[in-house]
Amino acid sequence: MDTPALEARRLTKYFDDPVRVQVLHDITFALGRGEFAAVVGKSGCGKSTLLYLLSTMDTVYEGELLIDGVPMRGKKEAELAHVRNAQIGFVFQFHYLLNEFTVLRNVMLPGEKLGKLSRAEIEHRAYEKLQLLGIESEAFKKPNQLSGGQKQRVAIARALINDPLIVMGDEPTGNLDKKNGEVVFDTFKELAETYHQALLIVTHDPEFAARTHRIIEMEDGRIINGASNQK
Amino acid sequence: MKLPLLYDVALALLRARGRQTLVAAIGVTFSITMFIALLSFMSGLNQLLDGLVLNRTPHVRLYNEVKPDPQQPVDRFTGPGPHNFIRSIKPADELPRIHNVAAILAALRRDPRVRGVAPKTQAQVFYNVGTIDLTGTVSGIDPEPETRLFAFGDYVVAGNPASLQTVPNSIILGKAAADLMLVGVGDVVQLTTVKGNRVQLKVVGLFQSGLLEVDKVQSYTSLATAQKLLGEANNYITDLQVKLHDFTLAPRLAKEYAQLYDVQAIDIQTANADFDTGSSIRTLISYVVGVTLLTVAGFGIYNILNMMIYEKMDTIAILKAVGFAGADVRRLFVAVALAIGLSGGGVGLLCGLGLSALIAQVPFHPASLPTVHYYPVNSDPIFYGIGAVFSVVTTYLAGFFPARKASQIDPVVIIRGK
Numbered sequence: 001m002d003t004p005a006l007e008a009r010r011l012t013k014y015f016d017d018p019v020r021v022q023v024l025h026d027i028t029f030a031l032g033r034g035e036f037a038a039v040v041g042k043s044g045c046g047k048s049t050l051l052y053l054l055s056t057m058d059t060v061y062e063g064e065l066l067i068d069g070v071p072m073r074g075k076k077e078a079e080l081a082h083v084r085n086a087q088i089g090f091v092f093q094f095h096y097l098l099n100e101f102t103v104l105r106n107v108m109l110p111g112e113k114l115g116k117l118s119r120a121e122i123e124h125r126a127y128e129k130l131q132l133l134g135i136e137s138e139a140f141k142k143p144n145q146l147s148g149g150q151k152q153r154v155a156i157a158r159a160l161i162n163d164p165l166i167v168m169g170d171e172p173t174g175n176l177d178k179k180n181g182e183v184v185f186d187t188f189k190e191l192a193e194t195y196h197q198a199l200l201i202v203t204h205d206p207e208f209a210a211r212t213h214r215i216i217e218m219e220d221g222r223i224i225n226g227a228s229n230q231k
Numbered sequence: 232m233k234l235p236l237l238y239d240v241a242l243a244l245l246r247a248r249g250r251q252t253l254v255a256a257i258g259v260t261f262s263i264t265m266f267i268a269l270l271s272f273m274s275g276l277n278q279l280l281d282g283l284v285l286n287r288t289p290h291v292r293l294y295n296e297v298k299p300d301p302q303q304p305v306d307r308f309t310g311p312g313p314h315n316f317i318r319s320i321k322p323a324d325e326l327p328r329i330h331n332v333a334a335i336l337a338a339l340r341r342d343p344r345v346r347g348v349a350p351k352t353q354a355q356v357f358y359n360v361g362t363i364d365l366t367g368t369v370s371g372i373d374p375e376p377e378t379r380l381f382a383f384g385d386y387v388v389a390g391n392p393a394s395l396q397t398v399p400n401s402i403i404l405g406k407a408a409a410d411l412m413l414v415g416v417g418d419v420v421q422l423t424t425v426k427g428n429r430v431q432l433k434v435v436g437l438f439q440s441g442l443l444e445v446d447k448v449q450s451y452t453s454l455a456t457a458q459k460l461l462g463e464a465n466n467y468i469t470d471l472q473v474k475l476h477d478f479t480l481a482p483r484l485a486k487e488y489a490q491l492y493d494v495q496a497i498d499i500q501t502a503n504a505d506f507d508t509g510s511s512i513r514t515l516i517s518y519v520v521g522v523t524l525l526t527v528a529g530f531g532i533y534n535i536l537n538m539m540i541y542e543k544m545d546t547i548a549i550l551k552a553v554g555f556a557g558a559d560v561r562r563l564f565v566a567v568a569l570a571i572g573l574s575g576g577g578v579g580l581l582c583g584l585g586l587s588a589l590i591a592q593v594p595f596h597p598a599s600l601p602t603v604h605y606y607p608v609n610s611d612p613i614f615y616g617i618g619a620v621f622s623v624v625t626t627y628l629a630g631f632f633p634a635r636k637a638s639q640i641d642p643v644v645i646i647r648g649k
Contacts, residue, residue, distance in 0.1 A: 052643045057552060078556035085554020092646055096549040100243035110553040112236045158553065170646075 003069035004030035005165045005198035011053060011063035013046075013221075023049050024221045027063070031166070034196035036188060037226075038209035041218035047202045048170055050218070054200065055088055055168055056080045068165055085114050089159030091169040095151040097143035103154050104130070104139040111161040122161070129157040133187055149180030156187060167191060169201040173208060185211065237559060240550070241566040244539060251535045252571060258531040259575025259626065260582060262524035263618045267583025270614045272590050273517040275607035277510040284503050286382040287440075289349070289472030290481040292502070293335070293494045295327045326461070332468040335492050344475055344484065349376040351470040352457040357423040360412045364423060367408060367448045371457020380474040383451075385602045390416045390436025395453045402456070403436035407446035424460045432456070441597075522621070529625035532571055536564060536633035540640075547637055548645035561631075561638035568630020569623065576622030580615055 013024040023046045031037055039047050052058040054065065056072055059080070065072045067087055072080065084090070097106045104126055111122040130136040133153040135146075143151055152172060159167055167188070173181035185208060191197045192213070201212070209215050217225035245252045299320045306315060329335065332350070339348045352371035357364035374392040378384040384392050387403060395401050402420065404412075414420055414434055422430050432452065439446055452460070458467050473488075475481060481498035489496040540547070547560055555563075591608040 048647060052647070055552070057641075058643050078558060081551065081554050081556035081559070083554075084552065090552050092552075094646075096545055096552070096646070098240075098243070098546055098549070100240075100247050109236075109550075113554050113559075115236075 004032050004066075005035075005068060006031040006054060006200065007064075007066040007069075008050075008054065009064035009066070011050070011061055011065065013049060013053060013058075013061045022221060024053070024061070027221075027223055029216065029223060029226075031198045031200055033165070033198055034192050035214060036192035036199045036212045037201070037214040037216055038212040039200065039202045039216045039218060040204070040206070040209045043204075045218045046221040047218055051168055051170055051200070051202050055090055056083055085110055086162055087165040089156075089162070089164035089167040091152070091156050091159050091167065091172040093171040093174045095143070095148075095155040097151055097154055097158075099142055099144045101142075102140050103135075103143060103146065106143060106154060107157045107161055109161075110158060114162050126157070126161055129160050130154070132160075132190075133157050134183070149176050149183070152176055152180065152184060153187070156184065160191070163195075164197065166198045166200060169199070169203075171203055172201065173203065173205060181205070181208070237563050238566055241563050241570060244543060244546070244563075244567055245570060248535070248539055248542070251538070255528075255531045255535045256571050256575035256578070258528040259525075259572055259622055260579040262521075262528040263576050263579025263622050264582035264586055265524050266521035266618050266621070267580065267614055268586040268590060269517050269521055270617075271583070271587040271608045271610050272606065273513055274611060274614070275591075275609040277513055278609050279603065279607040281510055282382075283441075285478070285499070286385075288499050288503060289381070290475040290478045290499045291473040291485045291488060291496055293329060293471040293473065293488055293492065293496050294469060295329050296495050297322050297327050299323075326463070326467070327469050328463075328467050329469065329471060329492075329494055331492075332466055332471070335471065335494075336468075338492075339471065339473060339488075344477070344480060346474045346476050347376050347380045348474075349373055349380050349472045350454060350468045351472060352454055352461070352463075352467060353469045354457050354460050355425050356460065358408060358412060359421040359423055359429075365408065365411065365448075367405075367422070367450060369402070369422070369457055369460060370449065370451050371454040371460075372451055373454055374451075381472070386438055386440055387436045388439045390434075392436060392451075394435035395451065395456075398433060398435050400430070400432050400456060401435040401452065402432040403438045403451040404434050405446035405449045406437045406439040407443055408448065408450060409434065409437050411447070422460070424462070426462055428460070428462065430460055521618075525621050525625045528575070528622075529629040532568055532626050532629040533633060535571070536568055536630055537636075539567065540564065540633050540637045544640065544645050547640050548642035551640070551642040552646065557638035560640075561634045564634030564637050565627065565630045568626050568634065572622050572626025572630075576619060576626070579622065580618055583615070583618065584610070 007030040008027050011024055011027040012022065015021045015023055027050060039050070041047050053061050067083060072083065104123065107126040107129060108122050111117065111125065112119065127136060127139060130139055133156060135150050135153050138146055138150055143154065146154065156172070173184050176184065188199050188201065192199050203209055215226050216223055299322050303317055303320065305317065309315060336348060336350060339345050350373060354369045354371065356367050356369050358367045374383065374395045378392055388406060390403065392403065395403060404414070404420065409415065412420060416434055416436060418434050419431050420434060422432060424430065438451060455465060458465055461467060475484065478499060482500055485496040485498035488494065550560060587608045587610055590606050593606045595603060595606045597603055
């Protein structure tokens with residue numbers, strides 16, 4: 001099998017403030033291409049912390065993190081930013097759209113930052129992504145004119161604009177109603193199965209988790225179930 | 232591709248805080264406007280006041296003082312050995328003329344450091360007003376170089392200085408003297424020379440230096456007329472007024488000329504020891520005020536950026552999350568600061584130009600400066616250059632520190648905080 005999209009080797013993380021607390025213990029797992037995994041566990045078990053480590057935004061940790069087989073340790077801040085830009089798509093619980101720009105421009109932003117394609121091409125792709133998520137009719141509105149579900153879908157479109165290797169989500173359906181959550185789930189599933197992108201989604205929703213390919217269960221900073229691929 | 236994107240985002244941030252941005256930019260505009268207007272006005276005043284001294288005073292004046300010969304006849308007889316004690320030494324019977332003046336004049340005019348030379352012949356006279364004699368000084372001048380080098384024409388308030396040359400036996404009287412004698416242009420005045428000759432001269436102009444004491448006694452004629460008054464030949468010149476290209480060379484050249492031509496020479500720095508102290512202090516004060524204004528404007532920008540960064544934490548966090556590096560975020564906020572600074576500064580330069588033009592229209596009639604009718608303004612492009620550079624530098628500095636702070640924001644902290 002080819003290199004896993006994401007690989008964690010013995011990741012350990014401490015919080016130093018106010019006292020030294022170990023929040024992650026020897027996290028080791030790998031996520032292949034086209035795999036749709038859900039990370040579940042109780043509040044405070046370290047799910048989000050793990051996700052931010054894996055997203056390269058948090059750089060204070062012990063152990064090894066490999067994205068597409070390339071170790072992330074020792075990379076400079078600007079290099080990590082490039083990795084996030086090109087290889088990781090991130091969807092947060094809160095949408096974090098820029099109200100100053102149109103929906104389309106919000107989706108285009110990471111693409112423009114990557115700068116591989118011309119603006120016209122990026123615009124075309126952004127429109128395609130919005131179509132994929134069924135919100136192309138809102139393309140020229142400002143994000144604050146959209147409903148919560150629409151905003152979240154825009155955020156997903158933004159995460160997809162550079163065709164990232166991995167899409168990560170921190171409770172992307174947490175703020176959505178059942179119907180919108182369904183749309184988001186179907187989109188994720190399609191990404192994994194049709195486009196072979198790896199998905200790693202932190203969720204509290206057991207129903208959501210049950211329908212993914214793989215459940216990674218965490219407790220007290222350890223993976224207690226699902227560290228290796230069952231299928 | 233990358234930079235225009237950053238500028239787009241910067242522009243969007245500026246638009247989002249439109250009013251505060253405007254206030255910060257107006258702060259810069261105001262400070263640059265005042266900086267330009269203040270410096271232009273101050274420098275105009277300085278030029279005017281310096282001009283009082285610099286325009287009228289020769290950079291080097293060559294003359295011959297009436298003084299006893301340092302080598303008395305007995306010294307020549309005994310040689311350098313013994314000391315001779317002589318009492319009641321008097322100067323030789325000779326007027327203070329410069330010897331061999333034609334050759335000196337020609338040599339000075341060939342000197343590349345010299346901008347021009349104006350010869351002058353001083354004569355003491357009495358103005359006859361009825362039975363009363365007023366003492367006076369007549370300077371025989373060449374009106375063309377005198378006007379060109381020493382702005383003589385500026386102080387002639389009636390008539391034409393060139394008439395001295397074209398009208399024979401003519402005089403330009405001091406305004407105060409003319410008022411005393413109740414004469415005007417076209418009248419004839421009578422002078423008595425120190426040798427007792429009476430001469431009638433036609434008044435072709437009036438002269439006002441602004442110093443009453445000078446205007447009461449001073450008058451001007453052509454060189455030939457002055458020489459005639461003294462009963463001397465046409466090579467009788469008492470002063471050579473030298474104007475240099477670079478007046479800082481004056482002390483050195485004064486020494487050189489004194490030695491070379493065997494005359495007395497005094498330079499402008501010695502003659503007016505303190506003339507530039509006042510102007511340098513005024514300049515210093517205006518720069519200090521200008522820089523203070525700019526610094527205050529800089530704090531304004533610093534404030535708005537800090538506020539913007541606090542408000543836009545989410546934006547910064549998401550920009551970082553989707554792949555903008557810290558350096559990009561820093562560049563973004565520096566661009567915001569520079570946009571405020573450049574727009575405010577640019578408008579400020581224009582307003583400064585306008586304000587100084589306005590000041591130049593304000594009537595101003597100093598008694599001692601008959602040629603000045605408006606406030607003096609010196610619109611030196613250098614001030615605009617300094618203003619532009621300063622506005623960029625202060626806004627850059629004011630933007631740099633908040634921008635650096637923004638670049639160090641940890642997106643995880645912001646995103647997790649929600």
